Amino acid sequence: MIKISVFYPNDEGKTFDMEYYCNKHIPMVQEKLGAQCKGVAVEQGLGGAQPGSQPTYVAMGHLYFDSVEAFQSAFGPHAEAITGDIPNYTDIRPTIQISEVKI
């Protein structure tokens, strides 16, 4: 299993609409990716390790697939529609990582 993580850095002065992200963006992404997307997860940053510290990421979104190839074939045809929706909920430039799920 692989995991596509989309990290939204907690940059000063930037905004992130978690309601839109959870209720419009993620459902649209799931609908576009179809059955090859095995799961989704979304988190909102609360803080860092030290009390009162800021989180590194204001939000994170994760998509699970059986393989990198499955992700590419599902995502490719809808890349424009999915990335084109980003300005509707944030002006943050996200960082993306592909990982292998070990546990």
Add this chain to the structure above:
Amino acid sequence: MIKISVFYPNDEGKTFDMEYYCNKHIPMVQEKLGAQCKGVAVEQGLGGAQPGSQPTYVAMGHLYFDSVEAFQSAFGPHAEAITGDIPNYTDIRPTIQISEVKI
């Protein structure tokens, strides 16, 4: 539900022993934290968004709890044992984030 994410940056020249992490460190952490820890997840970084690019994090570990207070009460008494085991699998200094699970 909250999620404690431990990010290990992909720093040049650093090492990370994924075998030790999955088979020794994480089971020890789970044993110490007990039933208040509702789940664990571990990922190994494969790459970034661009083909051939490096992942931001070589590894990520996640712990799930019902609340920040539940994490603090479970982790506090074992903080030294848990953080003291880090040099046994890596010389990377991890970044920690606390998040609220939205989806």
